Amino acid sequence: MWIRWPRQLGDVVFALPFFGSLQAAWNAEAAALGVTLRWVAVGHAIGAALFSEAAPEFIAESVIESGGQGKPDPWHLLRRWRKAPPVCVINLSQSIRLALAAWMARVPIRGGISDNRLSLLYTHPFKYRDLPVHLAQRYEPLLELLTGQHHLQWVRLGRHNLGGAQGPELLRAAGWTGEPYVTLAFGTRGHVKRWFPEMGTWPELARLLSAEGFRCVWLGGPDEVALGKEIAALAPGSLDLTGKTSLPEACAIQEAAAGTVAIDTGLAHTAAATGRPTITLMGHSPEPLIAPVGPMAVAIRGSAVDSYPGESEGFETHGSVAHRVHPVRVVGLLKALMAEARS
Structure with a gap:
């Protein structure tokens, strides 16, 4: 499961209730099937860096984008995904490159923001911008599309999931x-x-x-x-x-x-x-x-x-x-x- 996080640290934290709710629901379903899900964070050096020392069951890997100007390198992701295709890629930013790479890799579940006219690249598009609700609540429709639930659960950060032992x-x-x-x-x-x-x-x-x-x-x-x-x-x-x-x-x-x-x-x-x-x-x-x-x-x-x-x-x-x-x-x-x- 690949999650592309927003660029700014505050926006990353706002996306955590969605992520935590999705992770809890899907991990439970996977466990019932005898499967373990591996969660991968991808994003800018400010955003994805929050997960650089995370516990493996929370975020197994943090991929810092290496494309020009800190943007995703779609060809690198495409090559990697073709060797080890993910089940799901969720784009919580408006990155066209990442959405295109997921589409080209034929990832079966692709969720992302539809405001920039990328709906055709997603199996689960949702509207995010210019809504009169808190930024954290704007992910509720995507959570409902992916899990059938719409209630966001706050995620507590600390050494138990983020690391930072030093x-x-x-x-x-x-x-x-x-x-x-x-x-x-x-x-x-x-x-x-x-x-x-x-x-x-x-x-x-x-x-x-x-x-x-x-x-x-x-x-x-x-x-x-x-x-x-x-x-x-x-x-x-x-x-x-x-x-x-x-x-x-x-x-x-x-x-x-x-x-x-x-x-x-x-x-x-x-x-x-x-x-x-x-x-x-x-x-x-x-x-x-x-x-x-x-x-x-x-x-x-x-x-x-x-x-x-x-x-x-x-x-x-x-x-x-x-x-x-x-x-x-x-x-x-x-x-x-x-x-x-x-x-």
């Missing part, structure tokens, strides 16, 4: 000695999602969390190393792991944290998917469509307009409304979620 070791090597900690994910390529002024908000949040007895751990990708170093320098006692972990390792660190504070970025979605308390500071993206999914996840934003004079003076907000959320509010909401988690 995450806690990296944390200890950075100076963690076992005290409760909170992970902070500050970075993204989308400026309109960021929490400005960053040299004020994040260090103040770290100071408040430290006063509550929590160690602060900064997480982020390679593109965010410079910003992470700058922010961490203003938060004495915090631990900077920006750019030093794989995605599964970062997720393992989030799973063991007391909670996470993040802007609307991929690590907000992985944190929510671990089931731990997660506060996401929203920029311009609408929560009903893209808010992180999890039992302890809360998305917040500031007022739609400046609420007092001088609020935005002295820095560029890039259109974000996250700057209208004060660190005191974030700490208060996070503590409330932590209390609920303990109960």
Whole structure:
């Protein structure tokens, strides 16, 4: 069973309830027939990399696409599939190349997004774009086509299925000695999602969390190393792991944290998917469509307009409304979620 995942990390996490529900249903049917299914993830270096250390029964193999500009190499897949044809290829992106390769390989079950007029290449097409429901719920019609069920079941991420065993070791090597900690994910390529002024908000949040007895751990990708170093320098006692972990390792660190504070970025979605308390500071993206999914996840934003004079003076907000959320509010909401988690 080959699953082509979306490009962005948040979208990958949104597809997990569909995948988990499909996997549970089909694994049960296969077991009744005395058959074992092998699940293979294929996708971009950001998306499929989430499964690079996964447990074999969850994802047996993670194939990073090697075509031009990180796109699928259909000829490589076609050659491989002709030698060992899969039973099913499901395309959760709008990749024309992958859909074409599956069609040419005569894969018997081919599911995929029909918005880009690729319905003829699929046995099970479904509409995905521009629907007035959360992105995770948009996979319900495909689940019903493939299993007869339409109820999506949340999938908890952690070391039991994603791996990331070295995450806690990296944390200890950075100076963690076992005290409760909170992970902070500050970075993204989308400026309109960021929490400005960053040299004020994040260090103040770290100071408040430290006063509550929590160690602060900064997480982020390679593109965010410079910003992470700058922010961490203003938060004495915090631990900077920006750019030093794989995605599964970062997720393992989030799973063991007391909670996470993040802007609307991929690590907000992985944190929510671990089931731990997660506060996401929203920029311009609408929560009903893209808010992180999890039992302890809360998305917040500031007022739609400046609420007092001088609020935005002295820095560029890039259109974000996250700057209208004060660190005191974030700490208060996070503590409330932590209390609920303990109960």
